[in-house]
Amino acid sequence: FIEQLPSIRETIRNATFFAIDCEFTGLASDRTIFPFDTPEEVYLKMVENSPHYIIIQFGLCAFRVEPQEAGKEKEGEEAKDTEPRVSYKCFNFFCYPKGRTNVFSCQGESMRFLADNGFDFNRLFREGLSYANEIDEQRYRADLRERQVSRAATILAAAEEESNDEEPKADVNAIPVPVELQQQLDDTAESIEEFLQSDRPELIVGKGNAFQRKLIYQLIEQRFQRKVSTSTVSLENNQKAIKVERKRTYEEEQAFDDQRRARENEDLETSIGMSLVLQELSKARKLIIGHNMLLDLFYVLRQFFKPLPADYQEFKRITKEYFPLLLDTKYLCTNAEIKVNVNSSVLAHVYDAVSQPPFSIPTVHPELPDHQYSVDDEKKHEAGYDAYLTGLCFLGLVSRFKVNLLQLHKDTTLRHYMNRIFITRLNDVNYIYLNGKE
Amino acid sequence: FIEQLPSIRETIRNATFFAIDCEFTGLASDRTIFPFDTPEEVYLKMVENSPHYIIIQFGLCAFRVEPQEAGKEKEGEEAKDTEPRVSYKCFNFFCYPKGRTNVFSCQGESMRFLADNGFDFNRLFREGLSYANEIDEQRYRADLRERQVSRAATILAAAEEESNDEEPKADVNAIPVPVELQQQLDDTAESIEEFLQSDRPELIVGKGNAFQRKLIYQLIEQRFQRKVSTSTVSLENNQKAIKVERKRTYEEEQAFDDQRRARENEDLETSIGMSLVLQELSKARKLIIGHNMLLDLFYVLRQFFKPLPADYQEFKRITKEYFPLLLDTKYLCTNAEIKVNVNSSVLAHVYDAVSQPPFSIPTVHPELPDHQYSVDDEKKHEAGYDAYLTGLCFLGLVSRFKVNLLQLHKDTTLRHYMNRIFITRLNDVNYIYLNGKE
Numbered sequence: 001f002i003e004q005l006p007s008i009r010e011t012i013r014n015a016t017f018f019a020i021d022c023e024f025t026g027l028a029s030d031r032t033i034f035p036f037d038t039p040e041e042v043y044l045k046m047v048e049n050s051p052h053y054i055i056i057q058f059g060l061c062a063f064r065v066e067p068q069e070a071g072k073e074k075e076g077e078e079a080k081d082t083e084p085r086v087s088y089k090c091f092n093f094f095c096y097p098k099g100r101t102n103v104f105s106c107q108g109e110s111m112r113f114l115a116d117n118g119f120d121f122n123r124l125f126r127e128g129l130s131y132a133n134e135i136d137e138q139r140y141r142a143d144l145r146e147r148q149v150s151r152a153a154t155i156l157a158a159a160e161e162e163s164n165d166e167e168p169k170a171d172v173n174a175i176p177v178p179v180e181l182q183q184q185l186d187d188t189a190e191s192i193e194e195f196l197q198s199d200r201p202e203l204i205v206g207k208g209n210a211f212q213r214k215l216i217y218q219l220i221e222q223r224f225q226r227k228v229s230t231s232t233v234s235l236e237n238n239q240k241a242i243k244v245e246r247k248r249t250y251e252e253e254q255a256f257d258d259q260r261r262a263r264e265n266e267d268l269e270t271s272i273g274m275s276l277v278l279q280e281l282s283k284a285r286k287l288i289i290g291h292n293m294l295l296d297l298f299y300v301l302r303q304f305f306k307p308l309p310a311d312y313q314e315f316k317r318i319t320k321e322y323f324p325l326l327l328d329t330k331y332l333c334t335n336a337e338i339k340v341n342v343n344s345s346v347l348a349h350v351y352d353a354v355s356q357p358p359f360s361i362p363t364v365h366p367e368l369p370d371h372q373y374s375v376d377d378e379k380k381h382e383a384g385y386d387a388y389l390t391g392l393c394f395l396g397l398v399s400r401f402k403v404n405l406l407q408l409h410k411d412t413t414l415r416h417y418m419n420r421i422f423i424t425r426l427n428d429v430n431y432i433y434l435n436g437k438e
Numbered sequence: 439f440i441e442q443l444p445s446i447r448e449t450i451r452n453a454t455f456f457a458i459d460c461e462f463t464g465l466a467s468d469r470t471i472f473p474f475d476t477p478e479e480v481y482l483k484m485v486e487n488s489p490h491y492i493i494i495q496f497g498l499c500a501f502r503v504e505p506q507e508a509g510k511e512k513e514g515e516e517a518k519d520t521e522p523r524v525s526y527k528c529f530n531f532f533c534y535p536k537g538r539t540n541v542f543s544c545q546g547e548s549m550r551f552l553a554d555n556g557f558d559f560n561r562l563f564r565e566g567l568s569y570a571n572e573i574d575e576q577r578y579r580a581d582l583r584e585r586q587v588s589r590a591a592t593i594l595a596a597a598e599e600e601s602n603d604e605e606p607k608a609d610v611n612a613i614p615v616p617v618e619l620q621q622q623l624d625d626t627a628e629s630i631e632e633f634l635q636s637d638r639p640e641l642i643v644g645k646g647n648a649f650q651r652k653l654i655y656q657l658i659e660q661r662f663q664r665k666v667s668t669s670t671v672s673l674e675n676n677q678k679a680i681k682v683e684r685k686r687t688y689e690e691e692q693a694f695d696d697q698r699r700a701r702e703n704e705d706l707e708t709s710i711g712m713s714l715v716l717q718e719l720s721k722a723r724k725l726i727i728g729h730n731m732l733l734d735l736f737y738v739l740r741q742f743f744k745p746l747p748a749d750y751q752e753f754k755r756i757t758k759e760y761f762p763l764l765l766d767t768k769y770l771c772t773n774a775e776i777k778v779n780v781n782s783s784v785l786a787h788v789y790d791a792v793s794q795p796p797f798s799i800p801t802v803h804p805e806l807p808d809h810q811y812s813v814d815d816e817k818k819h820e821a822g823y824d825a826y827l828t829g830l831c832f833l834g835l836v837s838r839f840k841v842n843l844l845q846l847h848k849d850t851t852l853r854h855y856m857n858r859i860f861i862t863r864l865n866d867v868n869y870i871y872l873n874g875k876e
Binding site for chain 1: 464489534536537541542544546547549552553554557560562563
């Protein structure tokens, strides 16, 4: 993932608009929502009784719209000179939190639904990406920085002490060695002496329990401090042990620490994982399309950015801060002109409807074979596929308004649908308007 | 599963003792447990702060001990005439709750641990068995019985009404038909008339919305009550519709209902699923062996029987009620004689230790190829394999005491270890004694 990240980021930077879709471990109950609730009431209810379900698959389809190349038209192509070229690249990310303290909820029915639709849970739990919200990310970064600074200081202090060339002090806090372990410790000391005479690069000792290792560390500090460096290693069966190497010089020690720091920094990026993609998506400040995207939006904010605020206006504010331009195709389907030909706003039904006149979906070109989908090879309820389909539906729906795809945000009809997120089951105002009062 | 259930039950009835092991979606935190807590304090803490983790894999290894057949000994076998023959049959059940209201928790680390050990989550969520604790089971059974009784009454009432041969009454509560739907309804009426003239066995109508179907039911009641029977069906895309068939006679209606009842009863058994196996296991009242089985016991009781009580004595009482004879091999490892040769009580280490003198594991014979394991084909952390390994460890450990496997419960040494469940991290009394005070 870390290797692919630069290319993912570039795709996001080069895109014109995005379609997204998420798969969850459960759906917040909508039983508490009544037909005449206001959008604010719906929001508050959802924040209150939303168990800790998570996004386990995030589908991102990046669409790129470019003016048709002048050269190509001449090569006998059909006369669609005014139509821009649309290409896309789809990603399908698996994610879940891997830590000991990370607990999430699952709804039996949702898991069964996903399983019935071919969701690959083995890939999820084997290869799924980590993520971190802003608070956790800041903590991870601060903790690591602190650890690295303190380690650098220790290395420096050790080097200075070395040059003082003092005799090791007798440690009054030394742990007394139990009689029954003395022989074992003597054997270890002997094997270290032997190792120092040999030309082997390293020696593994201390395969006993934690207390035995503590005694060995003490032994090394007392008798071999100037001669060997140690580090803790994990053996195959999770057994811990001590790796003994010849004492490194200050320069070697620093080079060693540089390597370690680089590895730690990469591990940190890995543990922030998916959030890096979402951060890039937020930074792009481009149009993001979803179909019935309220829950997706809720879960994305909570999982990758920050907890959902208890205040409705604050929710609107942070949503716009992270995603300034959203469009919900389910809400777009409430348009009177569209409604005539699209009588069900279920995603697959919308696709069927917009595949026929008076709509027309422009040809979309996959940028890379690894990131393409086909509507013939149905992968319903795979997030990447649903994101792709949402994008196609959007393109189909807006064909009705003869929208200029190169200037989406300037379209006056579309502007009425921007930042209005559809809410199901409401009779009255059936959307949340992020830019102001509903 | 329902087809295999009788054979599973028979295996349980014929077994001499069982070994069990479970895999969970998470482990109750042991951070709150201190070395000098009493067993009661540990119990209460675990009940209090145990999120809703569940058992997703239940391994059951049924061992059967029989006297060596007299005939076989003569056939030149080794002279082990006093040793009984041990055979086994292992089961590895996947389970999770499938309903809409069933929410369970997962710990990221546990899921990753299982995934790393090859746990098949796709099988879990595609084929996993349902289960129900006693309260849910009683409710399911009562609900179904009520539904069936009321349906039988309706069928009878309809038959009696029929024989009265009254004219259908004009229904004052009839829903007025909106003008725009009248044509559609007339078309439906016509198609039913046509159907009745034809020799087709059935007709599907009412593919519209719920209100349209309501109008059609009303139409049928008013005009076709004596001529057709209806039932609701689900079409491919989850669209509901009405199946219209020629009116069944009372006898046909009853036969139809008998079939339906049989199907419902089987569905009920399926939804109680895994609990039926655990109930059989409880009914057997035989020795059940686990390694470090405290959590297994907690989760088994909670998931398949009843919520864990807030009272410690009550917990002991219900545990003995369901499982009168338990043995924790981890606690057995605290035996002084055993400790000499078994210095780690991790399951795999115990197995290695008891594979050597002074221990000896008797040969165990798989009863069926589908239910066998081999220690060479390691499937560590698959519940069925771990149950099998626990059984082998038990057999190895008790070989030290020259226990008569045919009369396990009478052994005086073993009796000291029965119903004492090991608690990790305790310095003082490190077990729960189900039969009395620790």
